[in-house]
Amino acid sequence: MKDLHTRHRAVLPDWLALYYGEPIELTHGEGRHVWDAQGRRYLDFFGGILTTMTAHALPEVTKAVAEQAGRIIHSSTLYLNRTMVELAERVAALSGIPDARVFFTTSGTEANDAALLLATAHRGSNQILAMRNSYHGRSFATVGITGNRSWSPTSLSPLQTLYVHGGVRTRGPYAALSDAEFTEACVADLRDMLGQTRGVAALIAEPIQGVGGFTSPPDGLYAAFREVLKEHGALWIADEVQTGWGRTGDHFWGWQAHAASGPPDLLTFAKGIGNGMSIGGVVGRAEVMNCLDANSISTFGGSPVTMAAGLANLTYLLEHDLQGNARRVGGLLIERLRAICAHLPAVREVRGRGLMIGIELVRPGTDEASPDAAAAVLEAAREGGLLIGKGGGHSTSVLRIAPPLTLTVAEAEEGAAILERALGEV
Known part of the structure; x- marks a missing residue:
């Protein structure tokens, strides 16, 4: 060793x-x-x-991977891919987002990177709101919005990022407040910040912060945030890379603890869906997902093998509650x-x-x-x-x-x- x-x-x-x-x-x-x-x-x-x-x-996943690998391992998104379409249909239906579209990536980092591209292109702005203590990946763009110093090795970024209170309930200036007062103070902070910016593209937030130590705000905080964001036309990106697929027990998605304002505009996912295979992705409203006006493909996102694994894994998860x-x-x-x-x-x-x-x-x-x-x-x-x-x-x-x-x-x-x-x- x-x-x-x-x-x-x-x-x-x-x-x-x-x-x-x-x-x-x-x-x-x-x-x-x-x-x-x-x-x-x-x-x-x-x-x-x-x-x-x-x-x-898991036998169901290993069997699906082996059978698909025996047929064809790779084709890219330039060709129709039945397993990708089937998994996209299921993810879109489960997301709770009306008229949803799905784009597959190979990791959570890449999923969040794609969501940032979509949000900034849709809004014509490179201003992003992120939560203090957050983590969203290790690419240049996602490091630039990560609010956790331990995981952010550079201050350089293609984005202008402003950090919002609320991701950590028991530390910081609002820790001593009641849940209702905490939410009210964080919403006031958000409203004040938006009043001093020009056309913020989106807020990206983990419903429960993963790398940050499994911290979370009171239920309903992001619903309250969403109402303020709507006033300014800004999008809400829910980073569900760690909270998705039922891990929190109470909900299938972490955003559902803040469901009063409806689903997010964009939802990113990865990790658990592949049970170890490299799957990530973004699911969102068609208006936002279709906003790019240049060609794009994915060489490895939506691979037949990883999609087969994701389908088998998701089926097992749902059938066994x-x-x-x-x-x-x-x-x-x-x-x-x-x-x-x-x-x-x-x-x-x-x-x-x-x-x-x-x-x-x-x-x-x-x-x-x-x-x-x-x-x-x-x-x-x-x-x-x-x-x-x-x-x-x-x-x-x-x-x-x-x-x-x-x-x-x-x-x-x-x-x-x-x-x-x-x-x-x-």
């Missing part, structure tokens, strides 16, 4: 992050478990960054974790929805983030046989827990017990 790590460092850039003091190589997986090169089994509570959405080696499972098992898991952490002075908050849970760690007796503690818990959990993630806005001090949506009650209890020991050790 050390040899592979040495080779990795010799040919890949230093900024390509690796988990653990001694990084591990994952060789295979099944269900909610993975194995490393030494044969050790782990319960997977991170799913390759919320991407293995249903299960590792994995959204309902996320709500039931996720609800049990978050309550178990809250009970574990209730008397731990290093835990500031346990938050989340469904199978999207964050544990924020601080230096005891303070509100100061503790990335060292998070790193130590990450290591201790791995030693105990559990893989989790980490993130956070002020630093990487939030443990991120997002298992495949087929997680069982027994596995949730097993993972919680390992976390309890890891937190206790640290």
